Amino acid sequence: MNERTDRIDVAHVRHVHLIAICGVGMGSLAGMLKARGLQVTGSDAAVYPPMSEQLAAHGIPVLPGYHPAHLTPRPDLVVVGNAISKGNPEGDAAIAAGIPYVSMAEAARLFFFAGKKLTAVCGTHGKTTSTALLSWILENAGCDPTYLVGGVLRNTDASFRVGQGPLAVVEGDEYDTAWFDKVPKFLRYRPDVAALGNIEFDHADIYPDLDAVRAAFRTLAGVLPADGFLAAGIDSPEVRRLLPAFACPVRTFGFAPDAQLSGRVRALDPDRMTFQVTANGRHRGIYEARLVGDYNLLNILGVMVLCDRLGVDDRAFRDGLETFAGVRRRQQIVGEAAGILVIDDFAHHPTAVRVTLAALRDARPNRRLVAAFEPRTNTSRRNVFQQEYAEAFDAADFVVVCDVQAAAKAPPPDKLDVARLVADIRAPGRAAERAADYDAALALLAANLRFGDQVVFLSNGGFGALPQRCLELLQVREKGE
Numbered sequence: 001m002n003e004r005t006d007r008i009d010v011a012h013v014r015h016v017h018l019i020a021i022c023g024v025g026m027g028s029l030a031g032m033l034k035a036r037g038l039q040v041t042g043s044d045a046a047v048y049p050p051m052s053e054q055l056a057a058h059g060i061p062v063l064p065g066y067h068p069a070h071l072t073p074r075p076d077l078v079v080v081g082n083a084i085s086k087g088n089p090e091g092d093a094a095i096a097a098g099i100p101y102v103s104m105a106e107a108a109r110l111f112f113f114a115g116k117k118l119t120a121v122c123g124t125h126g127k128t129t130s131t132a133l134l135s136w137i138l139e140n141a142g143c144d145p146t147y148l149v150g151g152v153l154r155n156t157d158a159s160f161r162v163g164q165g166p167l168a169v170v171e172g173d174e175y176d177t178a179w180f181d182k183v184p185k186f187l188r189y190r191p192d193v194a195a196l197g198n199i200e201f202d203h204a205d206i207y208p209d210l211d212a213v214r215a216a217f218r219t220l221a222g223v224l225p226a227d228g229f230l231a232a233g234i235d236s237p238e239v240r241r242l243l244p245a246f247a248c249p250v251r252t253f254g255f256a257p258d259a260q261l262s263g264r265v266r267a268l269d270p271d272r273m274t275f276q277v278t279a280n281g282r283h284r285g286i287y288e289a290r291l292v293g294d295y296n297l298l299n300i301l302g303v304m305v306l307c308d309r310l311g312v313d314d315r316a317f318r319d320g321l322e323t324f325a326g327v328r329r330r331q332q333i334v335g336e337a338a339g340i341l342v343i344d345d346f347a348h349h350p351t352a353v354r355v356t357l358a359a360l361r362d363a364r365p366n367r368r369l370v371a372a373f374e375p376r377t378n379t380s381r382r383n384v385f386q387q388e389y390a391e392a393f394d395a396a397d398f399v400v401v402c403d404v405q406a407a408a409k410a411p412p413p414d415k416l417d418v419a420r421l422v423a424d425i426r427a428p429g430r431a432a433e434r435a436a437d438y439d440a441a442l443a444l445l446a447a448n449l450r451f452g453d454q455v456v457f458l459s460n461g462g463f464g465a466l467p468q469r470c471l472e473l474l475q476v477r478e479k480g481e
Contacts, residue, residue, distance in 0.1 A: 008100050010110050013076045018042040018104075019090050020081030021062055024150045025104050025173070025185075027051035028159040029079065031058050032112060032148065035162045043070045043090060054152065054159065068093035075099060079107045086179050103177035105188035112146050113168050113189060119306060120172030120186050122220060123197035123233065124213075125352055129291070130195060130299045131171040132327045134306055135161070137320030141312055143167050151346070154325035154332075167310060174216050176206055184216045187223055193309060194224055195231040195302045199238035202349055205378035214238060221245035231305035233298060234259050251309070253301040255294075263301050268292055270363045277304070285314070289321050292331075293359025331356065331456075334467045337474035339451035341367065344467040348377050348460040350388035357395040360456060367454040371396040372441055372466065374459035375404050375416050382414045389416075390424035399425050399432040400444050402463075438464030446473055 016033050018026050021042025031054060034040045042055070043063040055062055063070045066088050071078070078094040078101040086092070094101055102110065121131040128151040135147035136155050144165030150173070152159045172186030172194065181188070199217050201210045221242065224230060228248040233239050235254035243250055253261040260280055267274040273292045277284040289300060300321065307317045326332070334342040341364075347356040353373065361369050371393060375381055380389075381404050393399045403418050418434055425432040431448075435441035441464075449455060449470075457467045 005102060005106055005110065008077065008102065008110060013038065015039040015041070015073070015075040016077045016079060016107075017071065017075035017094075018079045018081065019066065019070075019088070019094070020044055020083040021055065021060070022047050022051050023081050023083060023104075024051055024159065025148070025171070026079070026081045027055055028148050028150075029104055029108055030055060030060050031158070032108075032160045032162050034058050034060055035160075036111065041070075041075070043067075051159075066090035071097065071099065077102065077107075079104055080178050080180070082176060082178050084179065103181050103185075103188065105177045105185040106181075108148055108170065109189055112148070112162065113170070116146060116168040117166055117193070117310075118168045118170060118189060118191045119193040119195070119310065120170050120189050120191035121195045121197075121302075121306075122172035122174065122186050122217070123195070123236075123239075124174070124200040124202050125349065125355075126197045126295065126299045126302070127171045127173070128346070129296065129327055129330055130197065130303050131169055133291075133299065133321070133324050134303045135169045136324050137303065137307060137312060137317060138165075138167055138169065138310070139163075140320040140323060141316040143312075145169060149327070151327040151329065153327060155323070172220075174213070175203055182206075184219060187219050190223055191228070192225060193229045193231075193306065194220060195233075195306055196220065196239055196242075197233035197298065197302050198236035199242070200236075200349070200351060201384070202379055204382050204384050210238075214242070217242060218245055221247070224248045229309050231302050231309070233302060235298065251305050253305050254298060261301050261305055263297050265294065265297060268362055273297070275300075277301070287318060287321060290324060291326060292363045293355065295355040295359065331360065335471045335475075337471060338449075338478040339453075340449050340474050341454040342467055342471045342474070343454060343456040345456050345458050346460055347458045348375075348380050350385045350392040353389070353392040353458055354394070356458070357393065357456070360454060361395040364454055367452055368397045368450070369395060370398045370400075370445070370449060370453050370455040372400040372402070372445060372455065372457045372463075374402045374457075374461065374463050375418070376459055376461045376463075381416055383416050386417060386421065387424070389421055390427075393425050393430070393432075394428075397431065398448055399430065400435055400441050401425075401432065402435045402438065402441050438466055442466060442469055442473065445470055449474070 022044040138145040144163040145167045146163045147169040150171040174184045176182045230250045234252040263277045329346045332344045422434045
């Protein structure tokens, strides 16, 4: 606790206002607060699916932009999203008025995780899918869990659940909690159990280098209690190096020969894979999942380790795994028209782009793979991964790269050089084009997509609604209009 949060008595809070409510985590928290019976309001400057749809479904009003007037009537508590900086007129007005304020992570702990056994799923990649899978397995097994996921589960059409059982699950983001509390979110959640799948450089807007990222994840070792537990993705060299810092019990998973829990894919179809699991060198069983690709197998193995620790038996694990439908915007099929499959995906880090494209290629080897990419994050707008992005598209046959949006957030010389990226993608003989904006990207796709293709849109944002617009264009083509 700290002096600011010590003064907050959640039992007396009736009205909560969230600034930057449309972020996935903030929007989910808003829904949880509404489910608790509180009055919930919020504001944001950018609204797009799926969170805009979820907020509307819960009857939570979203005020446009940021203005002090949004604090009338006066809320009992303000939650400040990490998209808000010092100097934001609404955030500054809340503090000046003496309204109690917290970060999203602090609010989640105060209202929903206190008194529960909390599992945090951490790491640079795979957090959302792994958190969603664990949450669904626990819910399907009748554990009545509370969970907060950074994406919408297709099984439930929700990103959260307020349960009455003793277990809680949260996506343990390493991004900082708020401008007034510059520590990783997972530190403020204070988990009892954690998974750490991998560590890579990311979030270049807040971490200057890999050493800073290492230091952030090292704090996880300090927050897990000695009687806690860590599921560790030992394939990651950075995770492997960090393991001696943990005082709690650790169980490793991965493809490495010394992983305590390992697996390999035996059969792969477009929408299902069969895999074998080995535990401590002994055959554990053959499993099936509606997730595909080696990177998803690693996610599954990490969740299996967590389920073992949480007391979920193998039968319940299998049932939850086999019925898990995935997360929206993770290899999500938008539709098919004119013989072309349209897929929406959240991948933006070069590693995520690479493994996602590899999985799509492996799952549908007879389809040409077309990728449309939007460098939208604070990291991808910068040139820190200039060469890594050039190599991330190796599995694609044709690539469209949109110019950097919100370029002012990554001014020269830090800005990603899209022209150079396209040239580098072309170097091995691969087709690639640069698009000045969303309309230009759609025009390029319309001119180049052909029967039998699969086209995937890669962005952590709305991408100008291009997946749906592309499908609609293909539907018109199919009708011959």
